[in-house]
Amino acid sequence: DAGVTQSPTHLIKTRGQHVTLRCSPISGHKSVSWYQQVLGQGPQFIFQYYEKEERGRGNFPDRFSARQFPNYSSELNVNALLLGDSALYLCASSFEAGDQETQYFGPGTRLLVL
């Protein structure tokens, strides 16, 4: 069974550009969450989507946006990139959204902003 997949695996951008990261959840999972992990820290929650609707948003500026498609895959968009956006971006999926749901993570996208 395929796990959570993310693309691309690595990305290099310059300040001011925008980026789109993609995530495909485990088959049958309806919820997708996005996390940012900067070097030396634990992941920080960005968004959660469930059944194509935003269920939660972390403390990130409006430059960050996301959406979920009818097939439950998801995109994370970041506009006007800053050097501080350099991080590992992790996508996680769960069957539903709730406090008993285990989230399974993908391999991440490593973004470097120069």
Added chain:
Amino acid sequence: AQKITQTQPGMFVQEKEAVTLDCTYDTSDPSYGLFWYKQPSSGEMIFLIYQGSYDQQNATEGRYSLNFQKARKSANLVISASQLGDSAMYFCAMIGRNRDDKIIFGKGTRLHILP
């Protein structure tokens, strides 16, 4: 506010020994879940074990067990018979019944298994 605290930034353990990774948490939610994830250098977060706040027994998954002490708000991970492949970052995490059901992570513990 929810918070996860991992006080051990790094640990060195001899192969085949047992190791305990500490985790304390803080939450006002009556219902919550606690997780441990392993992150090798490749970056992928690997789910290890889950403990529900109302579970009466400590969770176990193979060589992993979670020492859940609700009154002390601690959820330590115990790895028995450590192996070289256990070398990685380990994150304790919590999810509560908040509107966004986000997972809160600790800062992690880097575990080094020595041959």
